[in-house]
Amino acid sequence: MTDKTVRIATRKSALALWQAEYVKAQLEHFHANIKVELVPMTTKGDIILDTPLAKVGGKGLFVKELEVAMLENRADIAVHSMKDVPVEFPEGLGLEVICPREDPRDAFVSNNIASFEELPHGAVVGTSSLRRQCQIKALRPDLDIRDLRGNVNTRLAKLDNGDYDAIILAAAGLIRLEMPERIKEFIAPEVMLPANGQGAVGIECRTDDNTIKALLAPLECTTTRTRVLAERAMNKALEGGCQVPIGSYAEIEQQHIHLRGLVGAVDGSQIIKDQVSGDVSQAEQLGLQLAEKLLAQGADSILKQVYDQ
Numbered sequence: 173m174t175d176k177t178v179r180i181a182t183r184k185s186a187l188a189l190w191q192a193e194y195v196k197a198q199l200e201h202f203h204a205n206i207k208v209e210l211v212p213m214t215t216k217g218d219i220i221l222d223t224p225l226a227k228v229g230g231k232g233l234f235v236k237e238l239e240v241a242m243l244e245n246r247a248d249i250a251v252h253s254m255k256d257v258p259v260e261f262p263e264g265l266g267l268e269v270i271c272p273r274e275d276p277r278d279a280f281v282s283n284n285i286a287s288f289e290e291l292p293h294g295a296v297v298g299t300s301s302l303r304r305q306c307q308i309k310a311l312r313p314d315l316d317i318r319d320l321r322g323n324v325n326t327r328l329a330k331l332d333n334g335d336y337d338a339i340i341l342a343a344a345g346l347i348r349l350e351m352p353e354r355i356k357e358f359i360a361p362e363v364m365l366p367a368n369g370q371g372a373v374g375i376e377c378r379t380d381d382n383t384i385k386a387l388l389a390p391l392e393c394t395t396t397r398t399r400v401l402a403e404r405a406m407n408k409a410l411e412g413g414c415q416v417p418i419g420s421y422a423e424i425e426q427q428h429i430h431l432r433g434l435v436g437a438v439d440g441s442q443i444i445k446d447q448v449s450g451d452v453s454q455a456e457q458l459g460l461q462l463a464e465k466l467l468a469q470g471a472d473s474i475l476k477q478v479y480d481q
């Protein structure tokens with residue numbers, strides 16, 4: 173294929189641009205004669221970065237403008253962090269590729285405390301994620317959890333400014349932005365279950381664009397797709413958007429998939445956890461099964477409280 177131009181719709185945050193540049197480099201690596209352009213744009217999620225997201229509501233705050241650009245043929249593909257991508261896609265668009273996953277764990281970041289366990293009584297911890305908040309509160313009700321919004325660099329600046337004793341971020345973002353030394357501790361999934369899709373980058377395109385689909389095909393990572401499929405199936409069955417106290421994490425060993433899930437009350441007073449395992453061919457069914465197990469243990473009433481707020 174020669175002289176085809178691929179236009180990538182992307183947000184303008186450092187992490188979004190890194191991910192778009194990564195996809196650009198991959199496309200150029202696999203296809204000698206194509207041109208790849210970035211089309212940076214601002215999403216609603218970027219504009220309202222100062223309001224707690226759970227209160228803003230609505231799904232897909234970080235992806236809608238990118239999707240409209242593809243539907244209006246101003247861009248051909250959009251690169252997303254999988255954890256920000258809603259479970260349903262607009263008519264005419266689909267998730268074509270999931271790239272190899274970066275470390276999916278959450279990271280403990282602090283300038284003077286070595287690990288989550290060493291946080292002193294009453295320490296101030298920054299995170300706006302309901303999933304992180306509920307897990308932290310369940311473990312350490314004494315901690316003072318405060319909202320922390322903004323892009324990765326904004327959040328780090330607020331930590332450095334002394335507003336918090338520690339903050340929790342996705343390890344993947346810090347690794348990609350070449351700040352691995354900021355990570356004091358990778359928090360084990362047993363302590364803090366990650367968000368569905370955390371650390372994975374997905375590529376969306378028009379479902380009828382076969383030229384683009386052929387160009388994207390070599391970027392796919394089957395193992396990551398299977399893991400993320402299981403995690404997203406669980407979220408979908410719980411009707412969870414990206415701003416809910418839900419964690420899900422799949423691991424694969426040989427042909428075996430192990431999926432863990434969690435739903436928590438925002439105040440940490442209740443955490444429902446369970447797990448399922450089976451063959452990789454059953455990824456989505458396992459996600460559904462796990463959601464049903466969680467619902468049977470009371471996840472429905474917890475989530476209802478969250479949505480009613």
Ligand SMILES: NCc1[nH]cc(CCC(=O)O)c1CC(=O)O
Pocket residue numbers: 253254255256340341342343344345369370371372373
């Ligand atoms: N919600 C924002 C967001 N979306 C993706 C990442 C990190 C990278 C990833 O998960 O791929 C982050 C930042 C964070 O949670 O610290």
